[in-house]
Amino acid sequence: MTLLFFAILPILWLILALSVLKMAAWKACPVALLLSLWASVNFFGLPWDYTASAVLEGTALACWPILLIITATIYTYHLSVHTGGMERIKAMLTSVSSDYRILILLIALGFGGFLEGMAGFGTAVAIPASMLAGMGINPVCAVAVCLVANFVPSAYGSIGIPLVTLSGIMGTDPVQLATYVALQVSILGMFCPFLMVAIAGGGWRAVKGVVPVCLAAGGSYVLTQLGVSFFLGPELAGVAGAICTMGAIVGVVRFCPPQEDSYVLQRDDAPSVSKEQAFFAWLPFVLIFILLLLTSKLVPAIYDSISQIRTSVLIYKGEGGSPYTFHWIATPGMVIFFATFLSGCLQKTPARDMALVLRKTITSLRPTFVTIVSIIATAKVMGYSGMTTTIADHTVAATGLLYPAIAAFIGSVGGFITGSATSTCILLGKLQMDAAIAIGATESMQVWIAAANATGACAGKLIAPQSIAIGVAAIGAVGRGNESQLLVLGMKIYLPFIILLGLLVYFGSGLL
Template sequence: MTDILTFLLAVTPLALLIILILMCRVAVHYAVLMTLIVTWCVAGWHFEFPLQALSVASLYGVTKGLWPIVIVIFAAIYGYNLMLENGSMAVIKQALAAISDDKRIQVLIIAWGFGGFLEAVAGYGTAVAIPVGILIALGISPLKAAVVSLIANSVPTAFGAVGIPVIMLAEQTGLAVQTLSTHIILQLAAFNILLPFVLVAIIGGGVKAIRGVFWITLCCGVASLLPQYVVARYLGAELPAFAGSLGGLIITIILARHQKSDRATEGVAFPTLFKASVIYLFTFIFIVLCSPLFPAIKQSLGAVSSQVAFPLTATETLRLKIEWLITPSVLILLASLIGGAIQGSRPQKMLSLLFTTFGQLKKSIVAIVAIVAMATVMDKSGMITVIATTLVATTGVCYVFISPVIGALGTFVTGSDTNANVLFGKLQATAAQQLGVDPHALAAANTAGATGGKMISPQSIAIAVSASKLEHLSGDIMSTTLKYCLLYIFLLGICIGLFYTI
């Protein structure tokens, strides 16, 4: 009876968070704050977590939520806002729309390639909202534009916002970033190939639509997968989504230009397009220069760092390393300031956009720091261990097959791969250790599953509905996308289960 009570109390914060967001329709930032308070009560009362340890764990979680998660998202959205303000994003949209008038190719370029790139550098809904608007402007029905953009915004989210979901997964679990990245790419490999075909079939009204664009669609998927694998294995989490989206985008554009079709709109001169893309170009260059490819730069700049100690108990101290120069957030912010100046943004406007971006993200900031604090308290108080132990004891080796479902649930509830990894990453690693499975495998499965849940996250649906102006059809968008999401998670669970248990 005691074990059952302990398990029920351990899962209470997670269950409450789901109920508040999905059933009670409480805003995410309020729901997480309320759940954090309940977590404190349960940890202090039943799990006998001392008040001092509770305070320190919460403070550590808040600090880790601010750095690196919040600062990365802030920098990425600031750069995007600069490009909106100075007209650079409009130039990029026009250039993409000018490549082909074949709607099947347009969806590969805009929803898959450009959407994946936006997810890599910014995230936060940009990878859904912008492709939806462009596709509708090109004559694609709003419902189809919303559905394909949501489905396309699945696989790229694993390494979205410059890899912050995987970086935080490594932080939470103590596992190697590059090993985690490699496992994630391998688990999602088939979906990198299959999803472009799914997008073409949806736009064309059925599987027959693949005829005539089979090879370009296949090349698009392969060109997305291979660079991701190489970069994930040898460089880590920051650049796989960059490399994959650019690989798929470039190959698709090259092949599309060889097809006989009139261009949809007037093209954009290369110098104009280059100038419009300079923020993203600098972002890519700076991150590469500070990667393991250039160890001297990485080591010298990485030495400018601080160690913050959080004494949890007499025998355990939590430590957070803050790298002031080579963290992606600083590099993105630097790229945005330099690129924005080149693009003609006035200093006063660049400064005002800093405050505008902060106001735009303030609710998300509250939600992120609260959810990281909550996850830290659940971990250090022993709640995560109780949940993992009970799930493994109940399901046995079958847990491996359902591990992606847990990640999908995390993203469905919180709307973020990062938050899903913060919530459930340690649980997955603990369960893997108890099953005798490589912890990297199930931690990666959490991220892989989270990419599926992203399709039907209420936040993602709300963004797609707003961009397509289909408020009256939000239920249709959800139900249509849900079919693909369930199949995605089912196939992913089978693949992961068979691969790691046989």
């Protein structure tokens, strides 16, 4: 038991620091890294030079490709704000309907899902919540529906980086992992639009009259996400799902508009947007989508060529180490940067402005850099030293073959602690894989359980202090008791979600 305590010490610290002490993640995560270093050397016998190389490998993985993708996607968003494209997108969305139930689905689920797929890291809650509150929707309700909507695409955030990272940790096929995540999300994903309307409308009566829209929104999202995951992998699944959802909502509203005046918002008319303005507003995101498709495995001639531009280096020197490969062009981050610079040039944005926005982006992300590097280095040290294996062995000893039933719950704890599907996959992915191996799971079942780590993290974000804080800050209502109100509401949703996910993973694992 003493060994188990030191194995979970970094995780215990993160729970205490982030949930109780309310420390910022960029301050808490380096302490977790120091604790993992101390425990790995003094209690798990990992030599200092091996420990240092584990930290170095974690830093390499953090910088390339994870931080590269994060920086590129957030830069795209910031440049869109700078050029005025984001305001035009907002005007186009709000012109679809005056019924706030439709606007909630379109902005929180559709556009929010698009932002999550492109950028992630709070943008999918902060931006749609502020838009909805600005239209006159109850601010707390606006944040609540954005938190619920974010459950569906969270695992595919920032061009699929949570699942790309998890597949790298496991050494498994990202396409299979993404497909399993889409399957696990699908049932609750279909239910989310109905729940969002009920929350905003003050009860299930509000769903009456918008059932076709809710069905179209949920169905188009989960089916598109599943299809893209199966054929392409995780990178474009969230973005494609959001695009199809927005299209489905607009299409259904055009043919079956809701008729109840009690849900109509009284607001100023949205400013008109010309076709040229609309084209340039969406241009960065369209270019990213097209270029990611062209450089994916769907176009082998391009993919195989650029994949050859790589460097493999053996960083971790101990047992179990394998060469780490840097793909210098065939990585989403480089594609996104190129698409964003190209769109900026086509819009005749001055190079100086693009450089200033990039500088602003990097400066704003410095705490994120510290957080991601620390958490990945911690995960690598815990993995190589045997700390995660120790935790997994004790967990399996306590649960036995019932372990798949709690896999999503363990992932949700990570989502609650970190507020990030990416960080959860990094922190707990190896633990879930070791536990799956310990119960004799097949390779497919191991991937299924790893997928539960990601879907559980999506559920945990419903009640994550960081997610709630981002939403409350976006509506300008910090410190008025809104945080606790959202936490209580989030718990009412989280508990049935995590129970249903546990049942789904357990019975689904039996089929594998």
